[in-house]
Amino acid sequence: KQEVTQIPAALSVPEGENLVLNCSFTDSAIYNLQWFRQDPGKGLTSLLLIQSSQREQTSGRLNASLDKSSGRSTLYIAASQPGDSATYLCAVSTGNQFYFGTGTSLTVIP
């Protein structure tokens, strides 16, 4: 059964720092990996989707990489801002099933 882990569970950084969030999964037979952002009391906002054949995707200050063989993905956030404070979740798709990690709670200190 697929298990998705995110480390660290919480991260606090000063504004302007570059940071990396990690996501690992146990079964490399995935269709894609998706990164989400969840603000307190809100739904999930899709940030990036990486197909299994891709190595990375970029959107603005965000860059997500995927190493399927080692079961790892990273989300790189450049020049962090207080508005980036949220919980970041990764999810892997194995077809019609999605498995979520437990999230990393990010706080960017002004």
Next chain:
Amino acid sequence: DTAVSQTPKYLVTQMGNDKSIKCEQNLGHDTMYWYKQDSKKFLKIMFSYNNKELIINETVPNRFSPKSPDKAHLNLHINSLELGDSAVYFCASSQDSGGAYNEQFFGPGTRLTVL
């Protein structure tokens, strides 16, 4: 022009009651999902429907019954509510039920509190 909408946003009810949560998507997607997010923020899939047909039914008590009147709607009915049902329930949709480019879009969630 909300993509995935849910009603109600908050639901407070007594143990033993029956309640429903509604979900609608205007993205033209074929697949819809219900997730439960517990107090530790862990998201777990409950059900998935593709073109009104049930394709995922995880180990969920049979007090939970999804209904999809058409592919744009997926409602969740819960009978005999229990304290442990308190959670945030999210609806989501995606273009299809599989494939490399199967991006999920989530609704704002329904916070259910059972007293």
